[in-house]
Amino acid sequence: GEDVEQSLFLSVREGDSSVINCTYTDSSSTYLYWYKQEPGAGLQLLTYIFSNMDMKQDQRLTVLLNKKDKHLSLRIADTQTGDSAIYFCAAPREGGKLIFGQGTELSVKP
């Protein structure tokens, strides 16, 4: 199947850590993405992780990949109000077609 699933909403306080979770069904993806979408805007590539990695850190962002459970997570440290957006995980298929989850709306309260 081509399912990528995410929880729909997450609310955190400014300064806390946010963890956004994603599960996928097709284990053949060689890499997985996280995109950010601000209101009325397109998608911004935040980070990606290759399937042969368990973890990738990029400044405030940490991506964890559990291949056994087909679970991907994005941790945002010291979450700021500017991080409020919708976050999508995406898995590529042969030829580069991307399969997206429904998106997780992150709300950061001051």
Added chain:
Amino acid sequence: DAGVTQSPTHLIKTRGQQVTLRCSPKSGHDTVSWYQQALGQGPQFIFQYYEEEERQRGNFPDRFSGHQFPNYSSELNVNALLLGDSALYLCASSLRSAFEAFFGQGTRLTVV
């Protein structure tokens, strides 16, 4: 580098009409993909163009067609518009050999 640019940004059409959306890829990119994002949903793959040919197609009817020009820019055409075609249409560009896809700001299509 202007990145991926799409035009127009917003569009209102009537049911039954036809629409053309345009995309200029990021400089140096040769592959263009189109996605439809309905309100509250993730983007859904429509099709991909490379070397002026449709290479992959998602689960969309033949009313959705496209074109890629020699300068790699692309058009998405939708015929016989339905209310359900109202969505944000996103264009993504990439290098055929690379894995990073960059998205434009999208065209918001409203069908009334």
